[in-house]
Amino acid sequence: MGLYPLVQNETIKLWKKRRFLVILLILAALIPMFTYAQMKVAQNNKKQFGSQDWRLVTQQQINDYTNRLASSRVPEEWKKYMRVQVKVLQYYLDKNVDPKAPNGVTFTSTFVANAIGLFIPLMVMVLASDLVSSEHSTGTIKLLLTRPVQRWKVLASKYIALILYISLTVFATMALAYLISGLVFGYGGWNLPSFTGFKIVGSEVDLSYVHPVPQWLYVLMQLGLVWFSALIVGLMSLMVSVLVRSTAAGMGIMLAVLIAGSILTNMVSSWQTAKYLFMVNLSLTDYLSGRMPPIEGMDLAFSMTVLAGWGLASLIVSFLVFTRKDILN
Secondary structure, three states: OOHHHHHHHHHHHHHHOOHHHHHHHHHHHHHHHHHHHHHHHHHHHHHHHOOOOHHHHHHHHHHHHHHHHOOOOOOHHHHHHHHHHHHHHHHHHHOOOOOOOOOHHHHHHHHHHHHOOOHHHHHHHHHHOOOOHHHHHHOHHHHHHOOOOOHHHHHHHHHHHHHHHHHHHHHHHHHHHHHHHHHHHOOOOOOOEEEEOOEEEOOEEEOOOOEEEEHHHHHHHHHHHHHHHHHHHHHHHHHHHHHOOOHHHHHHHHHHHHHHHHHHHOOOOOOHHHHHOHHHHOOOOHHHHOOOOOOOOOOHHHHHHHHHHHHHHHHHHHHHHHHOOOOOO
């Protein structure tokens, strides 16, 4: 049997579980909430400053960071982050470019940048965590693996179907964020400039590589990085599904790992070896916007290499275990 019928079968099974539809419903319910919150922020800024002039808002942010830097109560790790943000915001101010111009495009960009570390990985985990373990709970694993089909093809078909649904999830997230927020903020802004290329060394920001790109290109860059990050989470989740026969246990493991990673990202600045954990490297879009990395010395190439290594290792472990799995016990 060829691979295409197996992929088709796995795709249909995933669709019948309705988990992708649940993800769409979650997005359709949460994105309006975030849109409303963003609208209230804009309204509060208007009340506070008497106008919606982004220069006043940005200058106020710079002043807030500067005042907090003078406080002895602020930890040094936070001060490094604030020094970087002051320089990045000042750069936007000097170039007369609003980094958060209120429109559907910038809302989408901001939303996915905040969702890449935990929200999108959790949705991917929902899709991937029971692709193999559910076969054990329903008893279909014996029927599946006793058919005259090589085991690697069975697992490969599950991976291909998963990649398809990960791609749909990432695309749906960005599409719904743009369509829903555009009702409030408008659908323009595709050609507005957005700066990228910030290189952060310690608390210093190298601006020599900074260059403007149109918003549509910036969003496409984000889309690729979000997809890659989600893909690695999917590969890891499917590996856990192969190793653990219980769907609940598999989901619990990945949930704990992802939440721990979200916490570690804000706490591991002095733990150098933590930069090799895949959870700490998920927020790839931060490198585009000039945000300070969790641990000094990390950059986009490093994080993508670490994630690729984890993804490749999970593939190897999954195929080795699945092709040798004892289905009688």
